[in-house]
Amino acid sequence: RQSNNDRVVKNWAVLVTVYQLLSKFLHEMDEDYLLPTWQDVILDTVRTLRQERASEVFLDILGQLIAGGQAVIDDDMKNPRDYPPGVTVVGYKDEGFVYLLPEIAHREVIRVQPLRFTVTAIGMQLKEDGLLIPGPNNLSIQKRVRGGRVRFWQLTCESLGCDT
The missing domain is CATH 1.20.5 (Single alpha-helices involved in coiled-coils or other helix-helix interfaces)
Known part of the structure; x- marks a missing residue:
């Protein structure tokens, strides 16, 4: 910064x-x-x-992938749907927040446009922008999905333009 x-x-x-x-x-x-x-x-x-900010480019490309149907944010974390091959679940929407799977979302974004920033650097920028709500000890929080604990970025719903 x-x-x-x-x-x-x-x-x-x-x-x-x-x-x-x-x-x-x-x-x-x-x-x-x-x-x-x-x-x-x-x-x-x-x-x-x-x-030029990696966080802006990241969210823009991710939004395009979601709009194009190549990526999806599921709206049911307790009972996630199965999606057809080629559609990647990059997160879940729940309680007015988007719970993004940072590594998976990053992997999908860099397939479209390589970024010079790491997942952590993008997360720090999202936090600076007020879009990422960090956990108590780091940028991510843990939630349970399909019986396992998974690490997520908790983003404001507005960060990806979703309806609550």
């Missing part, structure tokens, strides 16, 4: 300098070109940074 902040600060320093020089140059040339307002530049920078 610190390296991202450092990068943003350095990028802004360059942007401010270039903007000031360009503005001064255009003023001296008596040109009436309109430079983008600072708000537009800020919004574009924020959008670009969010698109």
Whole structure:
């Protein structure tokens, strides 16, 4: 996170300098070109940074896999359904949360688009974004599925755009 902040600060320093020089140059040339307002530049920078975040890319690709029927979030953790071959269960929806199987979801996402981030790094970003509710000792919690204890990421339902 610190390296991202450092990068943003350095990028802004360059942007401010270039903007000031360009503005001064255009003023001296008596040109009436309109430079983008600072708000537009800020919004574009924020959008670009969010698109670069592994957590955003991860959730976007996962959402596409779910929408395309290649992955599914089952709505019954106590009695999970059997799905046809080629459809991967990446989690369960229950109690207003999505319980994501992090390793399985990550495996499905990197088949579509390789990510330079580990499962843990993505989980940390999701936590920073307020989308992952961590367990008491780590990012995951345990729940029982089909008689076995399974490790999940507990995500807010809004993180994947599901209805409660």
